[in-house]
Amino acid sequence: MNPTQRQNPPPEHRRGRPRSETVERSITEAVVKLLEEGASLADLSIERIARTAGVGKATIYRRWKGKEDLFLDVLKDVEPTDPELPGTSVRDDLVAMLESLRQRGLAKRSSALLHNVFAQMQNYPKLWAAYHANVVEGRRRTGMAIVRRGIDEGLIRSDLDTALINDLFVGPVLLRTVLRPDGVLDGDLAEHVVDAVLTGLAPSRQPESRG
Known part of the structure; x- marks a missing residue:
């Protein structure tokens, strides 16, 4: 040997x-x-x-x-997976992020299992907190990282809180998927939201001084 x-x-x-x-x-x-x-x-x-x-x-x-740790892993399995961001531009990454939220909304509407589990999960504070800590917060950090890139690249004004800016992008989609279960989730929703918010948050251009 x-x-x-x-x-x-x-x-x-x-x-x-x-x-x-x-x-x-x-x-x-x-x-x-x-x-x-x-x-x-x-x-x-x-x-x-x-x-x-x-x-x-x-x-x-x-x-x-x-049970709660097991349920958390089951929920991760049955939910749509998080997308791999294209990384081609801030806009493209924001669209991909919001599109994943739209897809989750559609999945919850079409899946009785997902709908029932989320409805029941709120009765389990530890499970609900673990879901937010392990799943929701990770997505939130991803969103804020994209926002910071947008600020660094001069696409987004820098005088607002990063978390607030992220909420401005995510809020409209969450409104239609969570608070308005009958809200329209058209295929171009993510693009419309991103373009509208980016336009509204673009840094103001100072007028050129005339000599």
Whole structure:
């Protein structure tokens, strides 16, 4: 046996056991199955989830601290994924960001599962807070980073709070997806909002002085 073989044993001889993505997928799919069958979040015990997934309770607890952590991962799975921003311009990135919000609004309208989970989730303060901390805040930071680029590039006025500017972009889409579930979500909504807000937030041009 050469030295390289002694230093790097075959994978089957290495210590430790990798987490099984197949097992994790079976657990999250079990939660989705139970919710689709009409179970509420309150009805879903770890024991019931484990039985549906065909695993032991200990298998679930090795991966999640409890139901709320598991529900958070399930929610991330069933929601539309965050888009990869094109990076070609501030406008293009803003449009991509708002388009993802529009798509989530459409998904919540068409998916009884998403609609019901979000309605129930507000009764779980810890889960609601975790969703905001792990999902919503990440998207908010992304939006504010785009806004700061717009300010640096001279496209957006610099005398307003960055968070407020981000809210001006995101607000109209959230209004139609959250507060007005019957609001129109046309395919060009993101572009219209971005162009209108960018125009309104463009730095004022000082008139040239005449000698």
